[in-house]
Amino acid sequence: MHRKRAWATNDDGSAALEFITVGVILLVPLVYLVIVLGVIQEQSLGAEAAARHTARVIALASDAEAAAARGDAVLEGVAEEYGLDPDALQVSVACVPAGVDCPSSGATVTVMISARVRLPFIPAAFGLDRALSIPVEASAVQKVSRLWGAQ
Template sequence: MDDEGSAALEFITVGVVLLVPLVYLIIALGAIQEQTLGAEAAARQTARVIALAPDADTAELRGERVLADVSEQYGLAPDAIEVSVTCLPATAACPAAGATITVTVAARVALPLIPAIFGADDAASIPVEGTAVQKVSRLWGSG
């Protein structure tokens, strides 16, 4: 039996079989990393602008604007983001003077080249979350 030339064919076949999953893994991990960094940045910047705003109305307006800007920069889908703002100690108004604000931004990363068929969105996406904590000044809202 003549095996001449079969090593090159085997090398190409095995190379392609190993290379395609490796390239997909690199692309998928890049997308997940980008969205994770976006969620962290959105939470951190939103907490900062809320804590530094002069009053509650301005804090809400600035927080929404910053969240939209960061979401656009990192490619987060605005309709797929869930934002939670909590204050400790719990008061009727959040944010409040002297409180500690916790902002949590959660999103789902759609895996590349995997379509969401038959409502299987959860199977074709990875959840990511970012949390930031910021202390509000004791004099917040008084001036």
Template sequence: MLPARTPQRRMLTDETGSAALEFIVVGVLLLVPLVYLVLTLGAVQEQTLGAEAAARHTARVIGQAPDADAAASAGDAVLASVVREYGMDPDAVDVGISCRPATSRCPDAGATVIVTVRTSVSLPFMPPLFGLDRIAAIPVEAQSAQKVSRLWGSE
């Protein structure tokens, strides 16, 4: 004859309702990192697209400007517009402009203007405590080139 199940023994072997609890615990443990990963990748993608657009449009405007003064003002306006459109921090955006072949003036007729835009993406929910937001930032860089007309600057 089998021994009768006591209430204490039945409670130890009875698994009724534990699947829902396990599903909730494991779901939360897997869902929270997954949501954070999606937020992080979204922020990096947004800043990458912003840096690429800033470099491309700034190089194009500088290359198509009629002279150096118009190139500088149009380049600054386009850069400010793209930074605002993509929600980038204007203080964190670093822009470098160079020309190939290197001449005393940049841009110059016949040269290739190369615009490099650098910024960094802070991880979501990273506190600015002890500079953690700067330490845990992901650097983003984009570069674009535009050929300047041989007749650039001539009237």
């Protein structure tokens, strides 16, 4: 005769416990992934907006001093609006054709913005926040008027 113990054959209530356990194990990484993708998207849109608006302001400025001042102001405003770290932004401005003053009349201004997105909830211990950051880049091109600087 084979006797089984009652608790070994009773499955009542175990499905709910298994569902909760597996649900939590799968839900936590999924929620973190959604948060991370949202942060990356925000920073990516911020870098794109910073590049586009800075290029536009430089191209529409009346002279080089106004272009630099307005470009810095726009970059600071966009960085604040999108939560970008202004000290961590890398900005490069180039003009085509090469060899001319940048910006100059008739040139094409290219503004490139680079930033690093720090992942949420990553501690700063051992430099993990810097090691696990994701680079984001954006560029924008704007044509400068032939009459630029003539005013």
